[in-house]
Amino acid sequence: MVGAFYQDLERTLGQDFVFEGQPDLDPFGGLLLFESTLVEKVEQIAFFGEVTFDLTDSLSAVAGIRRYDFDQTARDQNDGLFNGGFTSNSLSSDDSGNTYKLGLTYTPSDNTTVYGTFAQGFRLGGPHPLIPPEVCDFDGDGLIDGVGVPIPDTIASDELDSFEIGAKFVLANGRATLNVAAYQVEWEGIPVAQVADCGFELTLNAGEAESRGVEIEGQVLMSDIWSMNYGLSYVSAELTDQAPGLGESGDRLPGSPEFQMSVGLQADFDLMGRPTYLRTDVTHIGEYFNNLQEAGPEAGDYTTINLRAGINVTEKISLSVFARNLTNEDGLTWIETELGDGRANYLRPRTIGIQLRAMLGQ
Numbered sequence: 155m156v157g158a159f160y161q162d163l164e165r166t167l168g169q170d171f172v173f174e175g176q177p178d179l180d181p182f183g184g185l186l187l188f189e190s191t192l193v194e195k196v197e198q199i200a201f202f203g204e205v206t207f208d209l210t211d212s213l214s215a216v217a218g219i220r221r222y223d224f225d226q227t228a229r230d231q232n233d234g235l236f237n238g239g240f241t242s243n244s245l246s247s248d249d250s251g252n253t254y255k256l257g258l259t260y261t262p263s264d265n266t267t268v269y270g271t272f273a274q275g276f277r278l279g280g281p282h283p284l285i286p287p288e289v290c291d292f293d294g295d296g297l298i299d300g301v302g303v304p305i306p307d308t309i310a311s312d313e314l315d316s317f318e319i320g321a322k323f324v325l326a327n328g329r330a331t332l333n334v335a336a337y338q339v340e341w342e343g344i345p346v347a348q349v350a351d352c353g354f355e356l357t358l359n360a361g362e363a364e365s366r367g368v369e370i371e372g373q374v375l376m377s378d379i380w381s382m383n384y385g386l387s388y389v390s391a392e393l394t395d396q397a398p399g400l401g402e403s404g405d406r407l408p409g410s411p412e413f414q415m416s417v418g419l420q421a422d423f424d425l426m427g428r429p430t431y432l433r434t435d436v437t438h439i440g441e442y443f444n445n446l447q448e449a450g451p452e453a454g455d456y457t458t459i460n461l462r463a464g465i466n467v468t469e470k471i472s473l474s475v476f477a478r479n480l481t482n483e484d485g486l487t488w489i490e491t492e493l494g495d496g497r498a499n500y501l502r503p504r505t506i507g508i509q510l511r512a513m514l515g516q
Contacts, residue, residue: 155205161198166191171234188234192283198224204255212262218255224248228281236353238288245281247308265324272317279311279345282357290352299351303358310359312343332372339365344407346397346446360446361397363407366390379421386415393446401446411440411454430465444489456485456501470513478505 171187173180204218225248233240253274260268285305290298298305320335344360367389374382391407420433441455459481464474482504490497 156203157201159198159200159202161196163196163198164194166193168192171236182235186234188232188236190230190232190237190283192231193229194280195227196224196278196280197226198222198278212260214259214261216255216257216259220253221251222253222276223250224278226278226280228283230281230284232284232286236289238286241284241286243284245307247279247281249279249311251276267322268319269321270317270319272315274313274315276311276313277345279309279343279359282306282309285350285354285356290350290354298356306356306358309345309357310343312341312345312359314339314341316340326374329375330372333370335369337365337367337369340394341365344397358397360401361393361395361403363392364394365407365410379423381420381422383418384416386413388413397446405446406443406448408444408446409442409453411442413440414438425465428466431463433462435460439485451486451489451498453486453489453498456483457481458483458501464509472511474509474511476505476507476509479503 168189168191170189173182173184173187177184200220200222202218202220204216206214206216208214225246227244227246229242229244231240231242253276255271255273257269257271257273262268285298287296287305290305293299296304316337316339318335318337320333323332324330325332341363342361344363345357346360347355347357349355367387369385369387371385372383374384376382389410389412391410393401393403393405393407396403414437416435416437418433418435420431422429422431424430436457436459438457439454441452443449443452458479460476460478461480462474462476464472466472479501483501484503485501486498487501488499
């Protein structure tokens with residue numbers, strides 16, 4: 155397999171803030187509060203190839219490479235009271251390199267596959283939007299107030315190396331499957347957004363991190379009627395290098411629950427000669443934080459139960475009833491940490507309903 159990728163992108167981002175209340179109540183006297191225009195251009199080209207070859211009848215190997223080259227420019231203009239007046243800036247960045255993929259697959263029988271894979275990846279960085287030093291560096295020491303790092307010119311590309319070993323099994327004469335995998339991901343230059351005390355958002359590259367985990371999933375046909383699917387995962391994800399202004403080595407990565415689990419049970423049968431099913435799903439999400447400092451409330455740490463039953467009334471019409479989040483769990487799925495105003499997303503509360511579906515046409 156060989157291929158090429160080309161991108162020529164230009165986009166303009168703009169925002170402005172003005173007092174929108176009654177003019178006679180405007181404490182700023184009608185002044186422009188903030189206005190920003192950012193013009194970004196990206197030109198990227200890449201060539202890639204991959205080859206798979208058999209070493210023996212049961213052992214195969216894969217090797218791949220991707221060569222990339224990109225240039226980025228950004229023109230940033232800001233104005234307004236909160237910006238300290240008019241400012242403008244132009245920045246550029248470029249990068250090139252190679253990423254690689256290697257893998258081995260061993261198939262000793264039709265029911266067993268064992269594999270190992272190494273792969274690399276990256277995500278484009280680019281110029282950093284302008285942050286006025288007159289506003290965000292009150293002490294004149296070159297460090298952003300409240301963050302303690304220099305005002306960045308660019309956001310570096312983040313890169314990762316991933317290692318995975320696993321196996322897939324077909325068991326009990328085809329009535330069960332089992333997939334297991336263990337992985338390690340080494341991540342460098344993680345981009346993390348923060349809001350400084352001066353109100354400007356900046357993106358910093360947060361050193362290095364490592365994620366190690368295990369995943370298990372499978373299906374079991376328990377009888378001619380009953381079937382079960384299951385899955386569980388454990389991951390340890392943390393910084394492995396100090397990130398000035400963001401976190402210390404050993405800090406857990408935000409948004410990453412250590413443990414997740416799901417189990418589904420379904421019965422398929424005929425009722426009055428029509429295909430019918432009953433299904434229940436149980437899912438557990440472990441606790442996690444949305445910031446490196448593990449400050450404030452936790453998200454996750456909840457278990458949900460969903461029920462569903464349905465019947466095919468005709469070949470084209472089906473009817474089902476469902477109950478989602480049966481126990482009415484009120485766990486948090488996301489907590490806003492940049493603005494610090496307490497916003498968060500909750501699980502959808504218990505929802506019970508009926509669904510009628512009709513297929514039109516052939």
